Structure formats: C-alpha cells, structure tokens
Amino acid sequence: MTRRPLCVICLLVIGWLLVSGKYGMNEDSSWTSRFYDKKVTVTGQLVKQEQSTTSNQLYLKNNSILYQSKSYKIPNQKQILIFTEDNTSYRAGSLLTVSGICQEIQEPGNPGQFDLKKYYEIKEIQMVLNKGKVLNAGRTYWHIRQFLWDVRERFKWTFLQIANEENASVLDAMLLGDKKELDPEVKKLYQDNGIAHILAISGLHISMLGMALHKLLRKLGISWYLSGAAAGAIMSAYGLMTGFGVSTTRAVIMFLVYLLAGILGRTYDI
Template sequence: MKNRPLLSVCLMVLCIIASMVVWGRERFIKELRPSPIERYAAEGDSITICGKVYRQEQKENCRMIYLKENSIYSNSKKFQESKIIIYTNSSPKLHIGNQIKVCGKVSFYEEARNPGNFDQKFYYQKQGIHGKVRSDDIQITDYKRNKLKDRLEKFRMNWQKMLQREMGERDGSALAAILLGEKSGMDQEMKELYQVNGIGHILAISGLHLSFAGLGVYRIARRMTGSYKAGGITGGILLCLYVMMIGMTVSVIRAWVMFVFRIGADITGRHYDMPTALAASAVLTVGIHPLYLYDGGFWLSFGAVFAVCTVIPVLENEMRCKSLCAGLGINVLLWPVILYNFFEIPVYSILLNLIILPLMSVVLTCGMIGSFIKMTGWIPGKWILWICRCILWVYDKCCVFTIKLPMARWVAGRPDKRRIFIYYLVL
C-alpha cells in the first residue's frame, strides 16, 4: 500500500460510500427516496409531461422513449421529475435532444413479489427512473437536437438492422447484443440458453470489447505516428464515441476507466497498476450510481477482474494445466456472488468457457471488421459476418450438449451472508 497511495485513497472512499449506502439508505441516497411523481401522482392518473429525449429503444410490441429534465402537470399540480420512460406505439420521428410534450396515464414499476424474482422497480430505481407513462399523444415542441449523440444513436440502430438483415433475425440480434449491448431484439430462448450455461457474460459489453476498440486503435495509431500521445488521443476519442453509443453500464465504466489508466501510464512512462485502476473505476461507478453496490452485475464485473489480480496468479504458480487457471480462478471467486444472485451454479461453465472465450476474440474481430466493410457496400463483409454466424452455431450446439449432461445445474439456493464472509476469509 505504501507504493500505491491512490489505491489506499480509493479503498477508503469506497468504504465510506458503502457505509453510506448500507446504513444511511435514503438519508444519503436520493434514488431511495420517493420521487416527486410518486408523491404527487397515483397509479392511473392522467398527466402531461414536457421533457427532453435522451435515449430511444424499439421493442417488439412498443417503443420506449427516455426523457430527462421533465416538467409534469398532474391534478392541478406542477412539479419536476429527473427521468421518466414513455411507452408508445406512435411513430413520430424523434431525435436525441428534442423537447416533446406527452399526455398519458402514469404507472409505476412493480417490486419483486417472490424472492429471486426480477425486481423491476429497483432495476429502474438504480437509473433514477421512478415512473412510466403509456401514451400515443406525442408532440414535438422544440426540434433542437444533440447532433453527435443523435448520429451515434442512428448509427447504432442502422448497425443493428444491418446485422439482422445480413445474418438473419436470430443470429443478427445475438451479434448486435455482443457488439452493441442491444439485447432488446434477441431471441429469449437463446438468451436463457446462454445464461443457464454460464456464458451470459458474452452478451455484456466488457473489457474485451473496449480493449479491441480502444487498445487496438491505440496500438495501430502509435505505430503509424511513433507517438504514445497521438496513439492515446486517437484510441481515446474512438473509445469515447463507442461508449457514448452503447451507454454507460457497470462493465463499460469499469473497462473505460481502466483503459484510461492504461493509456495514461504509457503516455507518462509509468507502470500500469491494475489494482489501482480497478479501485478507481469502482469509486467512480458507485460515486455516480451508489445503488450499484446492490447490483449483481457490479460484483460479477469487478469480481472477475479482481480474480485476475489475486487468485489467478496463485493458481498459475501451483497448477500445471495453465489453460484452466483463468476459468477456475474467476469462478472460485465468483461462485458465492452467482449463488447469491441466481441461486444456482452451471457446473460445466469452466470447461465451456475454454471453448467460448478464445472464440470471442474472433467474433469481435470479424463482427466489427465485417460490419464496417458491409456498411461501405463491399460484398466481402457478408462473408466475414458468416464466420460469426458459424461461431454462434458452435455456441448453440455446445450449450445444448452441456445442458443435457448430468448435474449440469447445481441449485443450492441463496447462501447466508455469514457463510459468504467465511468463504472469502478462507480464500
């Protein structure tokens, strides 16, 4: 710790934030307090909203419009609400940054009714969203738009449509989830098949994606210019655009901050320290979204990298079979987290990931290169994307085979917190 002062500071700050979240609750965390729309409107009330569009999603049966900086009129009362979601079947052409007026009925997200069920209310609460409105009465009041974000949004949607057109609905949606983090159009059976086999992580934008997008360009630019600074700026700009396009999820924030530390170390001629970068990214993540401390994705994302720093080096010194070290080290550290959040463990996930992870680099490389070639109109782009389709077929067959093996899923239930503490103490 003496040689890592920033790591010490980050750990102290992280402990303070965690204490505020666990013991302070709503006194310190504004997302846990009733929002204005929860105080001044009831389920089914007719309201009028004036807000700014900051995101759009197209679902199978409706369209989701995310609004921020909202002024709301309800029951002769006017109040402000930071964020809200509009569900609609109307199709006015909206752009990021447009101001719109919406009239509709408000409703609220439901809490989990049984232990282990998806808690819809808490999921949106972490994002600062406390209500939703169903409406087809949408008017644009200000056509001013954020040109950069709007173009990135349009580019992402066109990219997803191109993949679905060239690879088919099922495989194209799966590759869109891998490259763009866009899971809304993905086949539900395919998604569940990946999750129960312990490879659902390939659908999350992770450090592997950002390393390919950022570090790849950084190294190419560095060799072409002979300058660490020019390479870092080029890679950093591309990575920022990619992050703005796909959104700031837990794993994206972590990978982005660690990338900045990596490039910063190269530019300044200093040693890159992974534990310090990991701690700094954790502080930034929970500093922006404190409730992510209750999010399973946060612990899985940071736990996997923490295993790389701690458990895996020990296993590599002790085991002869080096290929098993990474999968075993990560799983040993994450088993309690997986059990606590999902109540079961995919027994063969370590062996399955020995096949899945090496091929992921091929999927990312061929997916991105093939996409850009195809979007420029060159026919070879379709052939490159065909390689991704073949690999997805291999993923499917491996998952179907694995799930039929004896004891493929060990359902152990949620472990007691004291047992989890003892487990990590022993580890």
C-alpha cells in the same frame, strides 16, 4: 497503501456511496405516489430511445411534471420512462412534451421474485408512464449523440443484410449492447453454457478494439499522445453509442487508465 493514494481515494468514495445508499441520503421518491393512476404531462430531454415491433420506450431527464395546473420538478436528474405506441424516431437531446398515465412500480410480492422497483432505482428511473402520447418535440438536439445513434442504426441494418434475424440479434447484443431483439431461447442457451458474458459489452470488447486501434496508430508513426487521445476518444464514443452499461463504463474507464499510465510513464497495475 500510502504509496497508492488513488487507491485510498477510491476506497473512500466507495465507502461514501455505500453509506449514502444505505442510510437514505438519496432523494426520497415517495412523493411520486401522488400521481399514481393519474394522467400527467411531462417535459424533458430525450436521453435514450428503444424501439421494438411492439412498443417504443422513451427515457427523459431534466424533467418537469404538470398536473392540475401545478408544475413539479424531478430531483437529482432522475429519469422518466415512457411507454408509447408511437414509433416515431426522435432526435437525441430534443425537448419532448409527453402525456401519459403514471404507473405504480410494484415491489416483489414473493421472496426471490424479480424486484422491478429496485431495478428502476438502479437505472435512476423515478417514474413510469403508460399510454404515452408525444404532444410536442423541440427542434434543437445533441448532434454528436444523434450521430452515434445513426451509426448504431446503420450497424443494425448491416447485420440484418449479412445474417438472418436470429444471428443479427446476437450481433446486436455482442457489438451494440442491444438485447431487446434477442430470442429468449438463444439467451438461455448462452447462459446454460456459461458464456452469457460475451453478450455484454465489457473489458474483452473494449480492450481488443481499443488496444488494436492504439497499436495500429502507433505503427503508423503517430505519437503516443495523439494515438492515445484518438483511441480514448473513439472508445468513449463507442461506449456512448452502446448506452454506457455498467460493464462498458468500467471497461472504458480502465482503458483510459491504461492510456494515462503510458502517457505518464507509469506501470499499468492490473
């Protein structure tokens, strides 16, 4: 163990995360209960937008809440999820001012029932608004992330051109990490056959794409440093484009470790 200091550091960090989560070192979210079933106005930066045929979901961070002429600040970079019928596409990072009804996040009433409150906590969502109405949208935005959003939408459009809706939704899930259009019966079919993991972007996707790109650049005569930097940047951008889910984040980090091992002349310890 003494020969692997990074392993010791990782174990200490994991221990700290476990202790901080178990003993309540995270910010208490009970103060949001004062807004339940009340109309509030929030202002924050758009970090994610999910559109479907029935609704539009906006995820805001760096939020402030205006209620009864008083302003409150969301602590610790927590997010606000807003459901709205407005299907307008807003730019990534733009500052939005939205009004809506604060919804109480219900805890499970029966053993084994899906814990929506815990799910939102894991996704760092502190507040949910229904009947959202965008009052104002700023002009400044994150250019790189918006470019990746546009690329993602272009891929989705292309999938619809080359396949029917059902198969296109599978391609969206496998390559873009977007499962909201996936047919529940198709998803259950993958689960029943034990291959549901291919619907999530993970090490299989990142390693195949990243290492193929890296080896291609090396065959073109590009140095390890430049080819590694290019492959690492492109795969990080791919992770950002697909939303950086848990499995994607882990896979991208391990791919970067693989590249770093090559640069430092070390063995990639599986």
